[in-house]
Amino acid sequence: MTKEIGATKLNANELVSVIEVVNLAASERHITKDAKDDIYAPDHYGRLVNANDLMQNDFPWLTQSGRIDLDCVHFVHPKLSDETCQRLDIKKMSDKVIEVLDPEFHLKQIDFSTGFGNFLHVLKSDIFLRTILPLTPKKNMGKVMKIMQRLTVIGVEHIRTRFILTDGHGNAEADISNAACIEGPLCFIDGERMLVTPLPIERSYEIVVATCICQKFHINMDNVAGLATLLASDASTGSGLDTMLRQFGLFGKNHSNEELCRGEPGYPLVATDLALIEVKPLKTFQVNEIVAVRQAIDSTELIYGTISQTQDGSSLSRLRVCIGEGIEKSFLSSQVYSIKGGRSVITVETDAEFGPTKISTPNRLHSSLLSASISNNNTVTSTNSQKDEGLSAIIRKEEILSAVDDLLRTADMRLNDDAKQLMSSNLLLKESLSKFQTKVDTLRNNTKSVLKGIDSFLCPITREVMEDPVIAADGHTYEREAIELWFRNNRNPRSPKTNQILPSTQLFPNYALKNTIEAMDGLRESLNEFSAS
Numbered sequence: 001m002t003k004e005i006g007a008t009k010l011n012a013n014e015l016v017s018v019i020e021v022v023n024l025a026a027s028e029r030h031i032t033k034d035a036k037d038d039i040y041a042p043d044h045y046g047r048l049v050n051a052n053d054l055m056q057n058d059f060p061w062l063t064q065s066g067r068i069d070l071d072c073v074h075f076v077h078p079k080l081s082d083e084t085c086q087r088l089d090i091k092k093m094s095d096k097v098i099e100v101l102d103p104e105f106h107l108k109q110i111d112f113s114t115g116f117g118n119f120l121h122v123l124k125s126d127i128f129l130r131t132i133l134p135l136t137p138k139k140n141m142g143k144v145m146k147i148m149q150r151l152t153v154i155g156v157e158h159i160r161t162r163f164i165l166t167d168g169h170g171n172a173e174a175d176i177s178n179a180a181c182i183e184g185p186l187c188f189i190d191g192e193r194m195l196v197t198p199l200p201i202e203r204s205y206e207i208v209v210a211t212c213i214c215q216k217f218h219i220n221m222d223n224v225a226g227l228a229t230l231l232a233s234d235a236s237t238g239s240g241l242d243t244m245l246r247q248f249g250l251f252g253k254n255h256s257n258e259e260l261c262r263g264e265p266g267y268p269l270v271a272t273d274l275a276l277i278e279v280k281p282l283k284t285f286q287v288n289e290i291v292a293v294r295q296a297i298d299s300t301e302l303i304y305g306t307i308s309q310t311q312d313g314s315s316l317s318r319l320r321v322c323i324g325e326g327i328e329k330s331f332l333s334s335q336v337y338s339i340k341g342g343r344s345v346i347t348v349e350t351d352a353e354f355g356p357t358k359i360s361t362p363n364r365l366h367s368s369l370l371s372a373s374i375s376n377n378n379t380v381t382s383t384n385s386q387k388d389e390g391l392s393a394i395i396r397k398e399e400i401l402s403a404v405d406d407l408l409r410t411a412d413m414r415l416n417d418d419a420k421q422l423m424s425s426n427l428l429l430k431e432s433l434s435k436f437q438t439k440v441d442t443l444r445n446n447t448k449s450v451l452k453g454i455d456s457f458l459c460p461i462t463r464e465v466m467e468d469p470v471i472a473a474d475g476h477t478y479e480r481e482a483i484e485l486w487f488r489n490n491r492n493p494r495s496p497k498t499n500q501i502l503p504s505t506q507l508f509p510n511y512a513l514k515n516t517i518e519a520m521d522g523l524r525e526s527l528n529e530f531s532a533s
Contacts, residue, residue, distance in 0.1 A: 009046040018042055019079050026087040039088065042077040049074045056085050056092045061221065067183065068097075068163050072176040091168050094218055097176065098164050101190055105160040112155050112198060119206050119231040120153055123194075130268060131230060134261050135219045142266035142324015144217050145303075150192040159184040159195055187212035206231040262304075263290045266324035269302040273339050277302070281334040285310050285319055292337040293321055293329075302337065457517050461486060461496050469514055470507040474498055477510045 010018060022041045039051040057063060057075040075093070076085055101107075122128050129148050136144050161184060165174045187208045188195045199208060210227035213219065219227075261267045269277075269292050277292050285291070285307045295301040308328055309320035317333050459466045459479035468480040474495035478486075484507075487493045493502045 010042055010048070015042055015046055015077070015079070018048065019077070022080065022088075023084050026084045041080060041088070041090075043074040044070075044077055046077060047074075051088050051090060054085075054090050055096055056082070056090055058092045058094050059097075059215070062093075062215075065181075065183075067178055067181045069176050069178045072174060073097075073165065096166055096168050098166060099161050099185075099188070100164060101188070102160040102162050107159070107195065108157040110155050110157050110198075116153070116196075116205055118234065119209055122231050122233065123151070123153070123209065128227075128230060132213065132217065132219065132227065133267060135223055136217045138261070138264055139325050140217060141261065141264055142327050145266050146324065146327075147189070147192055151189075151194055152192060153194045153196060156195050156197055159186070159188050159197055161185060161188060185212070189213075189216045204228070204232075263306075265303075265305050265322045266327070267304050269304060273304075274302065276339050276341070277337040278340050279334065279336075280338050281316050281332075283333065283338055285333070285336070285338070290339060291321065292339065293323060293331055293335065305336075307336075454520075456513065457520065465517060466513070467517075469510040469517070471510050472507060473502045473504045474500065477513055480507065483507065 018040075019042065022039065025039055040048040041051050041054060043049045043054060044057070054074050054076050062068060063070060063075070076090060129145065132148070133141055133144060162175055162177045164172050165176045166172055184197075186197050186199060186203065189212060194209070194212070196205065196209070199205060206228040207224065210224045210231060211221075213227065214221050214224055262270050262273070273292070287307055287310060289307045291305050291307060292302045293305045295303050303323060305321040305323045307319055308322045311317040311319070319331050319333055319336055320328055321331055321336065322328050456477075457465045459469075459482055460476060461482040462479055464479070466477070466479045469477045470480045470483065471477050472483055472495070474497060476495070476497045478496070483496070486496055487505050493505055494500060495502055
């Protein structure tokens with residue numbers, strides 16, 4: 001049919017028949033890539049297009065704006081079900097099309113911030129962040145949090161963007177912008193900048209900004225009205241916000257959907273888990289274990305993270321923690337809060353009704369940290385350092401002292417100078433003992449390897465270590481003086497080892513064995529000197 005019809009639009013009967021065939025093909029349990037290459041389905045114009053070239057239109061408001069050249073793209077026909085598209089692995093527009101600033105257009109910054117109203121304050125508030133996070137796809141949560149916390153609003157005269165079609169993996173394939181459309185977006189998020197233009201009198205910044213945020217972070221557009229209302233409200237008071245958010249279908253503080261984000265890397269710690277955190281620097285953490293870490297070094301706010309890499313050993317160690325999609329950092333184990341299953345509850349504080357989770361005084365400091373030993377194999381890096389070195393840096397005694405001091409400071413205590421000096425001396429001593437033990441282990445291993453062959457150093461006749469080893473005609477090695485005496489005392493010389501008659505009494509020096517025996521004597525002297533020291 002594809003060859004017969006070509007680019008001609010299907011009539012009503014043909015369209016129904018084609019969709020039935022496509023649904024039948026999609027119902028197969030396993031569709032290989034080669035099989036998908038042979039499947040054609042109707043696009044939004046009713047033309048047959050290869051399934052690999054089709055997209056699902058999950059941004060209908062964008063296609064209706066006229067800013068995309070619809071002749072450059074192929075959306076699936078609306079009669080094709082979502083289930084069929086999923087089975088055929090037909091990507092969504094949001095996965096394949098990205099909007100970028102036009103590189104040939106120069107932004108002209110202007111100052112009209114006085115016209116922004118209250119939304120700037122709400123946009124940067126913790127209430128707004130905690131409201132939109134549960135609305136975003138989980139894979140984007142860490143990215144959204146990072147952008148929103150650093151977002152800067154800039155007024156510009158005009159914005160011009162381009163729409164780029166990708167292969168779904170970030171590789172550009174074509175520019176699908178409509179060249180005839182001169183209109184640009186009224187609001188656009190570029191990295192950590194939110195660009196905003198002057199608005200027509202019938203528009204409001206709250207609606208425009210809420211729409212931009214939903215488009216950028218793939219939030220359902222049904223939430224635009226609720227987010228706009230939140231941006232226009234006095235979020236600092238918290239008065240009636242929970243009721244208002246629920247009325248607009250958003251997630252309030254106690255909404256069950258907050259539980260969906262519980263434990264997700266980068267998401268603020270919920271009150272339930274905040275009451276269960278404790279510091280256990282010597283704990284053996286498991287990969288994929290959910291923990292809590294500070295959002296920043298000097299911050300009191302906690303976010304979830306998952307352990308991605310650990311170290312062996314019972315001392316203070318370094319951990320690799322995932323704190324967002326594709327974002328990992330290294331922490332000392334004293335900086336990681338484990339979530340216990342006990343009954344004790346820690347007092348928590350919040351900033352207003354929707355304020356971020358904050359730490360009060362964790363009351364479980366394990367004194368065993370004070371006797372933590374330095375392991376030469378411990379290799380991780382802390383977030384306190386300027387450079388994140390993964391699990392490659394040795395934990396220094398200064399870091400151990402800093403970790404202890406930090407833990408005590410959290411409990412309103414400090415190390416005095418005498419305690420610091422005592423601990424520093426203790427750690428230096430343990431470091432010296434560790435190096436000494438390494439030397440002992442090395443000598444012990446060398447000795448074991450030598451002792452394994454000690455029997456070959458003994459003459460089979462005298463059972464003493466040989467000084468001048470020689471090889472006889474039977475292939476065995478003897479002390480020269482002992483084997484020569486053996487030959488003189490036996491008229492028909494036989495082998496001392498096998499008792500077989502030897503074809504010859506000729507002897508050959510065994511230089512290799514002689515060198516090994518001399519080396520063993522040197523090792524024995526080294527061991528004696530080491531023992532004496």
